[in-house]
Amino acid sequence: MSDSTLANEQDTLLKLLAIEEIRQLKARYFRMLDTKDWDGFAAVFTPDAILDSGAWTITGSATIRDRVSASLEGIVTVHHGHTAEITVDSPTTAHAVWAMADELHAGGNPEKGLTGSGHYHEEYTRTDDGWRISRSKLTRLHIAPLPGGFHVAIPGDN
Numbered sequence: 001m002s003d004s005t006l007a008n009e010q011d012t013l014l015k016l017l018a019i020e021e022i023r024q025l026k027a028r029y030f031r032m033l034d035t036k037d038w039d040g041f042a043a044v045f046t047p048d049a050i051l052d053s054g055a056w057t058i059t060g061s062a063t064i065r066d067r068v069s070a071s072l073e074g075i076v077t078v079h080h081g082h083t084a085e086i087t088v089d090s091p092t093t094a095h096a097v098w099a100m101a102d103e104l105h106a107g108g109n110p111e112k113g114l115t116g117s118g119h120y121h122e123e124y125t126r127t128d129d130g131w132r133i134s135r136s137k138l139t140r141l142h143i144a145p146l147p148g149g150f151h152v153a154i155p156g157d158n
Helices: 003-035 038-042 061-071
Strands: 045-052 057-059 076-090 093-107 112-127 130-145
Touching: 003 038, 003 076, 003 093, 003 112, 003 130, 038 061, 045 061, 057 061
Parallel strands: 045 130
Antiparallel strands: 045 057, 076 093, 093 112, 112 130
16 A cells, blocks of 8 residues: 555545544534533533524624523423534534524413524534534524414523
8 A cells, every 4th residue: 555545544534533523513512402501512612603593693602602591591492413514624624514403392372482494504623622613603494483483582682
């Protein structure tokens, strides 16, 4: 085996490892969000991360944690990510598009909440603690309110 072939195979293995680590990171994002583990949720982001819902933008992992946790207080959420298209750009950067579906249940009679679907467009940075989300933008294709309607207010929005 030539040195260049070996180098190409090693590069491919490192990219596949990075892709799997990013898949695990996104799975942790969904689990932390749905189980309301807010410190774990903040830990999936870089300290200067940007979270953009299309309706609002939040900067910084601590601010993301605080504002998302306040907005989802008392709401049961279920999030699913599917069919990730992950591209490793360099040893320390990557980007992806994830198809997603979510449910938010806020109780009431009739029940308030929604089901939705769309895509996460994300950028990742490899840190000393592993891969982290540095930018996440949610684009929605469909939102179906439950019979009681629904609106998520992000505390601190004007």
